[in-house]
Amino acid sequence: MDAVRKLLEDTNPEALHREKQKKRTGLPELPNGIEGEATLRFAPNPNGPLTLGHSRGVVINSELAKINGGRVVLRFDDTDTKVKPPEPTAYAQIEEEYEWISGKKADVVIRASDRMPIYLEYAEKMISEGFGYSCSCTAQSFKTLRDNKDECPCRDNDVSLNLDLWKSMVSGKIPEGEAVIRVKTSLDLPNPALRDWPALRIQHTPHPMVGEKYKVWPLLDFQSAIEDHLQGVTHIVRGKDLMDSTRKQTILYGHFGWDYPETLYWGRVKVLEFGGFSTSGMRMDISEGKYSGWDDPRLPTISSLRKRGFSPEAIREFWLELGLTQKDISIPMQSIEAKNSSTIDSGSERRSFVRGPIEMKIKIPDAVENYVAEVSVPKHPDGTVSGMREWGAISERIYLEGDDIDVVDIRLKGFADVKIVDGVAEVISNERTDRRTIAHWLPLEISREAVLEIPQMDEIRKVSGVIEDYELVEGMVVQLERIGFAKIKEIPNNGAIVMSWLHR
RNA sequence: GCUCGCGUGGUGUAGUGGCCCAUCAUACUGGGUUUUCGAUCCGGCGACCCGGGUUCGAAUCCCGGCGCGAGCACCA
Numbered sequence: 001m002d003a004v005r006k007l008l009e010d011t012n013p014e015a016l017h018r019e020k021q022k023k024r025t026g027l028p029e030l031p032n033g034i035e036g037e038a039t040l041r042f043a044p045n046p047n048g049p050l051t052l053g054h055s056r057g058v059v060i061n062s063e064l065a066k067i068n069g070g071r072v073v074l075r076f077d078d079t080d081t082k083v084k085p086p087e088p089t090a091y092a093q094i095e096e097e098y099e100w101i102s103g104k105k106a107d108v109v110i111r112a113s114d115r116m117p118i119y120l121e122y123a124e125k126m127i128s129e130g131f132g133y134s135c136s137c138t139a140q141s142f143k144t145l146r147d148n149k150d151e152c153p154c155r156d157n158d159v160s161l162n163l164d165l166w167k168s169m170v171s172g173k174i175p176e177g178e179a180v181i182r183v184k185t186s187l188d189l190p191n192p193a194l195r196d197w198p199a200l201r202i203q204h205t206p207h208p209m210v211g212e213k214y215k216v217w218p219l220l221d222f223q224s225a226i227e228d229h230l231q232g233v234t235h236i237v238r239g240k241d242l243m244d245s246t247r248k249q250t251i252l253y254g255h256f257g258w259d260y261p262e263t264l265y266w267g268r269v270k271v272l273e274f275g276g277f278s279t280s281g282m283r284m285d286i287s288e289g290k291y292s293g294w295d296d297p298r299l300p301t302i303s304s305l306r307k308r309g310f311s312p313e314a315i316r317e318f319w320l321e322l323g324l325t326q327k328d329i330s331i332p333m334q335s336i337e338a339k340n341s342s343t344i345d346s347g348s349e350r351r352s353f354v355r356g357p358i359e360m361k362i363k364i365p366d367a368v369e370n371y372v373a374e375v376s377v378p379k380h381p382d383g384t385v386s387g388m389r390e391w392g393a394i395s396e397r398i399y400l401e402g403d404d405i406d407v408v409d410i411r412l413k414g415f416a417d418v419k420i421v422d423g424v425a426e427v428i429s430n431e432r433t434d435r436r437t438i439a440h441w442l443p444l445e446i447s448r449e450a451v452l453e454i455p456q457m458d459e460i461r462k463v464s465g466v467i468e469d470y471e472l473v474e475g476m477v478v479q480l481e482r483i484g485f486a487k488i489k490e491i492p493n494n495g496a497i498v499m500s501w502l503h504r
Numbered sequence: 505g506c507u508c509g510c511g512u513g514g515u516g517u518a519g520u521g522g523c524c525c526a527u528c529a530u531a532c533u534g535g536g537u538u539u540u541c542g543a544u545c546c547g548g549c550g551a552c553c554c555g556g557g558u559u560c561g562a563a564u565c566c567c568g569g570c571g572c573g574a575g576c577a578c579c580a
Contacts, residue, residue, distance in 0.1 A: 023518045023528040045580045083579045139578060147506085147576090180578050191507040193576040201578035220580050240509060241574050247508090267510070268573065280579090321517070321529075326510055328573045335516070338530065345543075352540090382543070414539045438539065481540040504542080 027060070027323060030068050030235055031262050038070025039234045042098065042106070043224065045279070046076045046090035049294050050097045050302040052315075052336075053277030056266065059319040060237055062102035073231050074098055074106035077224065078113045079217045081205040084280055086113070088208050097302045101312050108231065112223050113210045119218045120170065122226050122256075123181055123200050127162045131255040132199060134165035136179045146195045149187045155196070169202055172215040176202045183222070185251050197221060197248045225249040233261050240265035240326050268328040271336075274300040297455035297500060309477040309487045309502045314340035337503035344477060344485065346384035350377075351472070352413075353450065353480040353499075354442050355465040357399035361424045372430050375443070377414045389470045397444040398425065399466050410439040413481075440482055442468055449496040452486060467497055477502065 030038060040061040044054055065072045074095065078086040091111070099105050112119075126132035135142065135154040145152050157165075166181070168174050181200040189195050199222035206212045218226075224245070228236065236246070246263050253260045277300055285291050295303040305315070317339045322329070364373075375391040394415070408420045417433050418425040450467035453460050472478075477487045484504035491497050 025518090025528085043580085047580085077580060080579055083577085142578095143576090177578060189507095191576080193507070198578060203578085217578095219578075224580090239574090242580090243508060244575050245580095265509085272515095323517070325517080327516090328510070329516065331516065332531090335530065341542085350540075350542090377539075381538085381540080411539075432539080440540080479540080479542070482542075483540085484542080 027063055027067065027320065030064060031264075033068050033070075033235070033262075036069035037234065038065060038068040039073065039232050040065045040070060040237065041073040041075055041228065041231065041233050043075040043077045044094060045080070045084055046078050046086045046094055047084040048087055048279040048283050048301075049090055049093045050101075051277040051279060051282075052271065052274075052300040052302065052305065053269065055101050055302060055315050056269065056319045056322075057237070058098055058101045059316050060266070060324065062104060063316070063320060064235065064237065065107075066104075070234070071107035072102075073108040073110065073233065075109075075227060075231075076111040076113070077220060078111060078207075078209065079219070079223050081203050081207045081217065085205070086208050087283075091209075093303075097306075100306065101302065101315055103312060103316075110227070110231075111209070112218075112227065113207055115227065116210070116214050116217075118230070119200075119223055119226055120214075120216065123216075123218065123222070124163070124166060126183070126199070126255065127166050127181065128159060129255070130159055131184045132162075132181055133157060133184065134162045134169065134179055135182045135196075135198075136165075142196075146187075147192055149195070151187065152196070155184070169216050170214075172204065174202060176204050178202070181216075183248070183252055183255070185248075191244065191247070193244050194247055194251070199252075221245050221248045222252070225252050228261060229253070229256075229258050235262045235264065237264045237266070237324070240267055264324055265326050266322075266324055267326045269322070270328075270330040271300060271333055272330055273333045297453075297460070308500060309344070309485065310336070310340050311343045313343045317343070334503075340503065341485070345479070346380070346382070348477055348479045348485060349379040349385050349389075349471075350381065350481050351389075351470065351478045352440060352442055352468040353452065353465055353483055353486075354399045354401045354440055354447070355452075355463055355483075356402045357442075357447075357466045358402050359444070360398055360400055360420075362394065362396055362398050362418070362427065363424050364427045375415050389468065391443055391446050391468075391470070394443045395445060399442045399444065399447055400425075401440045401465075407437060409434075409436045411436050412441045413438045415441075442466055446470060450499055451496050452480075452483075452499045452501055453489070454501040464496070467499070469497075472497065 042057045042061045044050065061072050064070070076091060095106065095109060123132065127134070133155060134157070135152055137152045137154060142152055165179060169179055179202060180198045182196045183199050185194055185196055187195050198219055200216050200218045202215055203217045204215055207214070243265065250260045282299055282301070286293060291299055294301050295307045297304055297308055314336060318336050373393045375394060376388040379385045379387045379389055410420070411417045411432060416430045417428045417436060419428060446469055447466035448469035450465060452463045452465070454463060472488050472491060474488055474491050477485055479485050485502035486499045487502060489498045489500045
C-alpha cells in the first residue's frame with residue numbers, strides 16, 4: 001500500500017486527495033446545456049390517458065427543465081388516425097395529469113394535428129429540393145429492394161413528377177397505401193431500417209379532431225423532427241427504442257441544413273406486476289369490459305394510481321432515482337410503494353380495522369385499581385397529525401381479531417391487559433404488566449362494518465371486518481394499524497363502509 | 505438473420521485509469537425500542553458477465569466471446 005502511495009505521489013498526486021466515492025444524487029448535467037436556455041419536450045400520443053410509463057417522460061423532462069432553467073413543450077403526436085387513433089378526451093386529461101405529476105403546467109402545449117399545414121409545406125419543400133420523393137412501391141417490394149441496397153424505380157422520377165404525385169396524394173386522388181413520401185438517404189447505410197425511410201403516408205380515415213381535411217399525414221420521424229426544430233428543442237430525452245429515429249431525423253436535418261438537438265436515452269422499464277404499459281391494449285380491455293375504466297385499480301395508469309392514493313412526489317422520486325441509464329430494468333411495484341409510504345406516512349391518520357371480528361364480552365373485576373374506562377389514542381404516533389381519537393367510555397362489548405385470541409393473556413392495544421376466560425375478557429390492569437402480545441380490537445360503540453377491497457391481477461379480493469368509525473371522510477387515506485394504507489372510498493348511509501387498499 | 509444499445513450484490517443505482525478488499529437505497533436477515541406487523545436505531549448477508557490485451561496500476565480503455573433488450577411498420 002505504501003508503495004502504491006509513493007508511486008502515486010510521483011505520477012498522479014491529485015489521486016491521493018481524491019474524496020472517497022459517494023453516491024451522486026439527482027440527474028446529471030445536460031450535455032452542451034446553456035443555463036436558462038434548455039428546451040425539453042414531452043410528446044405523447046393522445047390515444048388514451050397517461051400511464052406510469054409515460055410519467056417517466058414527464059418527470060425527467062420537467063426536472064431537467066427545472067434544474068437547467070429551461071422549458072418543456074407538451075406536444076400531442078396525434079398524426080395517426082388509423083392504428084392508434086386519438087381519443088378526444090385524452091388531450092385535456094393528459095395536460096392535467098402532466099401538471100399533477102410535475103407540479104407545474106407545461107410551458108407550451110401544441111397539437112400536431114393543428115400544425116398540419118406547416119408539415120405539408122415542409123414536405124413539399126423537401127420534394128421540390130429533391131431530397132424527398134413519392135414512392136408507389138408496395139411496402140413489401142420496397143423492403144426487398146432496400147435490403148439489397150437497391151434503388152426503387154420511383155427514386156429517379158424528376159421533381160415535377162414528384163410534385164404532381166404529391167398534389168394527387170394531398171387532394172385525395174390516390175387511395176390509402178398506394179403511395180408514400182420518402183426521404184432520400186444513402187442506400188449504403190449499414191442499418192437497413194434507415195434507407196430511404198418513409199416520411200408521410202396517405203390516410204383517408206377522418207381525424208377525430210380535424211376531420212377529413214387532410215389526406216396525407218406525416219409519420220412520427222418526420223413530424224417530430226420538423227416540430228422539434230420549430231420549437232427550438234435543444235435536448236431530446238427518449239426511450240432507446242427510438243435510437244433509429246434519431247438517426248433518421250439527423251439525416252433529414254442534414255438535408256434541411258439544421259443542427260440536430262442533443263439526444264439522451266433511457267432503457268426499457270418493466271414493472272413486474274404489470275408487464276408493459278400498452279395504451280392500446282388497455283383500451284381494448286376496457287372496451288371489452290375487463291376493467292371498469294382507465295382508473296380501474298388494477299391498471300398502471302396515472303388516473304388509477306392517483307385515485308388509489310399515490311402522491312406525485314412518490315412518482316417523481318421514483319423516476320429520479322432510476323435516472324437516465326440505458327439499462328433495461330424490471331422493478332417491483334414495491335419500490336414505488338416504498339416511496340409513496342415515505343411521502344404520505346406523516347400525513348396519514350391511523351385507524352383500527354379488525355378483520356374477521358369476533359365479538360366478546362368485557363368484564364371489570366372490582367379488584368382492578370385505578371381503572372380508567374376511557375380510551376383515546378393519537379391520530380398519528382409521531383404527532384405529525386395532531387389530536388387524539390377519542391373512543392369514550394368502554395361499555396361491555398368489544399371486537400377482537402380472530403387470530404389474536406389463540407392465547408389467553410393479551411393486551412388490548414392502547415387500553416388494558418386482559419385474560420380471556422370462557423369467552424369473556426377480564427380486565428387485569430390498564431397498565432402494562434408484562435410482555436404479553438398486543439391484540440388489535442375495537443369497542444362495539446365505535447365499530448362499523450367495513451369492506452377492504454384489494455385489487456389483484458384478475459379480481460378484486462374483499463376482506464370484511466369492522467372499522468374504527470371515528471372522523472372518517474370519503475376520499476381520505478388512512479393507515480390501518482398493522483395492515484397498511486387504504487383509502488376510504490365510500491361511506492354509505494346504510495351498510496358497510498368501502499375502503500380500497502393502497503399498500504403496506 | 506441484419507442493425508443498434510446495454511451488462512456492478514436479489515432488485516435498482518454511484519463510480520469514466522489509482523488509497524475501490526467498490527457508493528447509496530431497497531429487499532432479505534439478527535437484535536434494541538415501541539400502545540401498529542408502521543416508523544426508528546444498531547448489526548449481518550451480498551456484486552464489477554467471461555477470456556485476452558494495453559498499463560507500474562483496469563469496474564473504468566481496446567479486442568473477442570457470451571447474455572439480455574430494442575429497431576428492421578405506410579404505429580408512436
